[in-house]
Amino acid sequence: MLDNVVNDMLLSVLRSEVNGISPETKYLLIRMAELGLVARSISAGVKELAARFGISDTQAGTALNSLVAAGVLVRRDVVSGQGRPKRHYELDASYAAQVARHDVTEVIHEKVIRHLLQHELKVADQRSAIATRQDEQRATAPLAQVRASRGQGRVSVVNRVLLAALLIRADRFGVVRDLGSAELARITGLSQVRLKNRVRTLLDDGLIRAYVPGATGSVIFKKTKSTYYINLHHPELNHGQSLPILLVSFSKVITSSNEGDVVDEMLHDEGEASDQRVAGVRQFFEDKHEQRQGSLLRGRLDCYAEYLLSRFWDDYSKGESELVELIKHDLRSGGADTEATQSLVRYLFEKAERVARGFRNDWFRSSSLISSIDFKSTDYVLLPARRVAVTPKCVFYPSRAVLALPRDGAMSTQRLYVAEFGRGFGNVNVREVTDLNGVSREDQNLYCLLTPRGLE
Numbered sequence: 064m065l066d067n068v069v070n071d072m073l074l075s076v077l078r079s080e081v082n083g084i085s086p087e088t089k090y091l092l093i094r095m096a097e098l099g100l101v102a103r104s105i106s107a108g109v110k111e112l113a114a115r116f117g118i119s120d121t122q123a124g125t126a127l128n129s130l131v132a133a134g135v136l137v138r139r140d141v142v143s144g145q146g147r148p149k150r151h152y153e154l155d156a157s158y159a160a161q162v163a164r165h166d167v168t169e170v171i172h173e174k175v176i177r178h179l180l181q182h183e184l185k186v187a188d189q190r191s192a193i194a195t196r197q198d199e200q201r202a203t204a205p206l207a208q209v210r211a212s213r214g215q216g217r218v219s220v221v222n223r224v225l226l227a228a229l230l231i232r233a234d235r236f237g238v239v240r241d242l243g244s245a246e247l248a249r250i251t252g253l254s255q256v257r258l259k260n261r262v263r264t265l266l267d268d269g270l271i272r273a274y275v276p277g278a279t280g281s282v283i284f285k286k287t288k289s290t291y292y293i294n295l296h297h298p299e300l301n302h303g304q305s306l307p308i309l310l311v312s313f314s315k316v317i318t319s320s321n322e323g324d325v326v327d328e329m330l331h332d333e334g335e336a337s338d339q340r341v342a343g344v345r346q347f348f349e350d351k352h353e354q355r356q357g358s359l360l361r362g363r364l365d366c367y368a369e370y371l372l373s374r375f376w377d378d379y380s381k382g383e384s385e386l387v388e389l390i391k392h393d394l395r396s397g398g399a400d401t402e403a404t405q406s407l408v409r410y411l412f413e414k415a416e417r418v419a420r421g422f423r424n425d426w427f428r429s430s431s432l433i434s435s436i437d438f439k440s441t442d443y444v445l446l447p448a449r450r451v452a453v454t455p456k457c458v459f460y461p462s463r464a465v466l467a468l469p470r471d472g473a474m475s476t477q478r479l480y481v482a483e484f485g486r487g488f489g490n491v492n493v494r495e496v497t498d499l500n501g502v503s504r505e506d507q508n509l510y511c512l513l514t515p516r517g518l519e
Contacts, residue, residue: 072101074167077227080249084129086221089252091126104153117183172230178302179227182220225251225261229291236307236444236466237293266514270297273447273514278359281352285395296499307466309479311510312425314461316486322459325414326361343406365445367415373442379416441467446511464511
């Protein structure tokens with residue numbers, strides 16, 4: 064019971080917003096909450112806290128001063144005999160009231176968050192490993208290479224705070240859809256520029272699989288918040304929890320089904336433009352601003368396809384009425400029941416159905432080779448698809464990656480299934496991988512499991 068209370072304190076402080084403090088300062092505050100700061104005062108010196116949390120004395124002292132200056136902590140000197148007075152820290156009453164308002168009962172990844180924030184344990188392990196590697200390389204490696212290796216494999220305090228803030232809002236797949244960049248910046252203490260750079264670093268390090276920035280369409284959709292796909296399979300985040308199964312359909316052969324995607328057709332294909340006129344929705348897709356929002360449209364169609372796959376695997380038509388209401392809610396019109404809106408909603412439903420059918424048809428054909436998965440009793444999340452350029456004029460979509468978890472909450476272990484399609488109907492080979500560490504970064508990029516550097 065006590066551990067649950069401490070976890071709730073840590074999560075509540077992590078979710079809180081404090082003006083004018085740095086991410087490093089927020090980290091110290093979170094770790095002090097782990098010691099029980101929210102419920103009682105803490106007596107500790109700068110050196111003690113620095114040693115406990117794996118940071119320098121200067122960092123700890125600066126952070127404590129910042130928290131006092133920001134009105135988060137109240138610091139008191141308590142004289143008890145000879146020597147320097149002890150320092151007692153407790154939360155300021157107004158900040159404590161803010162923390163108490165946060166409901167963290169629905170947080171899914173609390174164990175992962177707590178493990179992630181134990182920076183001092185990771186530093187010791189990584190220093191030992193890096194020192195050993197450097198000893199082996201130092202005799203032959205150029206000096207620049209040795210220097211560059213010093214930071215490899217480390218996740219900084221700032222990036223741990225950012226990841227923890229994302230995980231507190233992540234669903235069981237590790238996907239965050241409801242956290243705007245402004246709120247995330249306030250929670251972490253990062254500026255917008257630093258936040259963008261840190262997200263890029265986490266993509267490069269494979270801690271975030273993919274990132275889709277928020278966008279505002281001018282005609283079709285309301286403003287959407289950014290979406291983050293956290294890589295729960297990463298060693299830093301894999302802490303004994305149930306992990307999504309990875310399903311990848313892959314083809315090295317360019318075919319009529321993968322040389323373009325649904326959104327490419329909707330925005331740029333002349334034949335589809337004619338169909339849009341017949342359907343009475345062309346005015347929504349000829350706007351130049353809207354044509355630049357392909358990632359927004361892809362993201363919404365993927366969400367709708369996930370809904371159909373997870374709830375209506377056998378018959379998408381049974382989910383039409385429910386999904387239509389969800390689509391209406393996303394529209395700029397607010398779901399106004401006009402003829403144009405009705406036509407648009409029906410058109411978007413048909414396109415989402417096509418996205419879902421493309422995934423289901425691939426895996427239904429190969430499902431007999433994966434008897435351990437009950438596809439009908441599984442929830443799905445589609446990772447963003449990515450084009451690959453063979454030549455400047457020849458591009459195609461070779462892969463579609465999907466996260467899958469049993470709907471009944473049963474424990475799922477790390478598995479990757481790659482269904483590789485060759486020429487001819489039914490020519491498919493399914494490969495199972497139980498250790499993602501054996502899959503190269505290049506292949507994970509190709510399978511859309513990670514974002515290639517420079518493409519986020």
